[in-house]
Amino acid sequence: MVAKEMALGDRKDPTNAFRWDKVKMNLPGSSTYDAGLPWVFKIRWSDRKIAADLLIYVDDGRVTAPNKLECKRATRKAASRLNELGIQEAARKRRWGSWKPWAWAGLLVKTTHDSVNVFVSxxxxxxxxxxxxxxxxxxxxxxxxxxxxxxxxxxxxxxxxxx
The missing domain is CATH 1.10.10 (Arc Repressor Mutant, subunit A)
Known part of the structure; x- marks a missing residue:
């Protein structure tokens, strides 16, 4: 957890790839629920986009971001910080941002502009x-x-x- 927090950096720094302003709740059953959005996400007020984030599952990590360029920036920043801490990150194993990403932990997630769907391989x-x-x-x-x-x-x- 400490390594992840260090990789994410200062959330208020405008040059930080992982900058964000607020955590937004989008829960099923609420009057403002939108099925096309995650249930909980970080948002940037400056451009009203979902902020980049780093998700870690055991020893594997994935970066999410609103577009490919930001995904690459955030991935490089996270990798650089983790390597500084002595945590190896193999660039050859990276998977860049995509609307149709590969399986992770045996699950396939398909994202469209309207919804997020989870499938098994x-x-x-x-x-x-x-x-x-x-x-x-x-x-x-x-x-x-x-x-x-x-x-x-x-x-x-x-x-x-x-x-």
Whole structure:
């Protein structure tokens, strides 16, 4: 968390790629809810755009920004700061901003001007169907009408990321 805060820098610095003015709530059920926007996001008042941000999942990070140029600026800034702290960032593994980004943690996110949709990859979906099929077959052939605990635990560990 400290490294992320250092990479983001001073949010009020007008030259900072990650500058922002306010955190905005866009919650389902509220009168101002807009399905085309994230539920919670940082906004810049100067141009009324969603601010660039750095998202980290375990040891992997992604930069979000309102356009490709800002995404590149923010990615370079984050990488530079993290490298200063001794945290390796491999430029060869970078993925630049796109409306159709690649999978991250097994999920595909498709963004249009109207909505944000989350999908699982075809490979993960096929594996999910196979695991459910295996459980149904095991139940059908089980004399006691139960599933074996350890295999079920392994399947649960995988399936929890699909739901």
């Amino acid at each position: 075809q490979e993960r979906w096929d594996k999910t169907k196979a695991q459910v099929r295996d459980m149904v077959e095991e139940l059908d052939t089980s004399v006691s009408g139960t599933l074996k605990h350890k295999p079920l635990e392994r399947k649960r560990g995988f399936l929890i990321y699909v739901i």
